[in-house]
Amino acid sequence: MLFKLERNYTFMNKKYVLVILSLFICLLAGCGNRGIPVINQDMLNQKISVLVLSSASVTASASDPISQALNTWRDANGIAYEWVKDLTVLDDNVVSKLKTKSYDYIYVVGNELFASANETMKLGLSSSKWTFLQSQPFAEGSAVVLDNQASLLQVDTQQMETMKNKWIQDLLFQNVAVEWVTQSTRPIPSAWAPSEEADHIVLLDNNPQWYQQLVFQINQHRASWVIFYSPADPAQIQKAKSIGVSVMDFSGALSADLNWTQILDNRLAIMKAHSWQSGTQNYNLQELKELKMK
Incomplete structure (x- = not known):
């Protein structure tokens, strides 16, 4: 009887060690992505899926709220997301994502990306709903050619x-x-x-x-x-x-102080209500905190 108990105890120990090793390997795999989730197509098909593309000029005042909002979208609302940041143009990596994965919504943050995002959108690689979020008042080269697939959120001209x-x-x-x-x-x-x-x-x-x-x-x-x-x-x-x-x-000549937390909260509400619309819209009084001459 004692021998049998010892064998069972040894077996349980080995099983426990295997479980711990499996968890450890999963943690290491997660660390390799620098905290930004990488989602596969099966996950995308099961829930609302979002791709966020932000320019290299986006400062911490915008990137920190974006990070917090995306985590909330995932944890509290079951939204799958990927975030590609520090872009100067929409590169081959982004094009590859659009060819291999399907996203419900694509958010382009930063005027500098608008021109290349326009060109990428014209390729027709995705049926996603594109939303262009102005990071500053209009500057030359940051115009968006809108169609029924795109929405622009801008400072009131x-x-x-x-x-x-x-x-x-x-x-x-x-x-x-x-x-x-x-x-x-x-x-x-x-x-x-x-x-x-x-x-x-x-x-x-x-x-x-x-x-x-x-x-x-x-x-x-x-x-x-x-x-x-x-x-x-x-x-x-x-x-x-x-x-x-x-x-x-x-x-x-102008600079805008934007409330990114409010902007992203409002985007979440639109996704949940399935009320996204194409066309140009202005930041509202809660989203635009201050507009001033430089």
């Missing part, structure tokens, strides 16, 4: 224009001389630069002498401000700053 207009009016009220730099396709609003002040405007279109002309006009009018109304190359803006006057780049 009318609110932006109102803020820019107030800033200009406050500046002109001080009777300071302003030189404008733009393209012929983007004329300065007449309320800011009346036609009789055309000699305060410098056009960049095919004008290699724009800098010399700008310097001449600044000296002629004793201007203290240069405003780039159309998007310009950073080198051109830096060159204007070297003149020694104040320079404003209107294409990047």
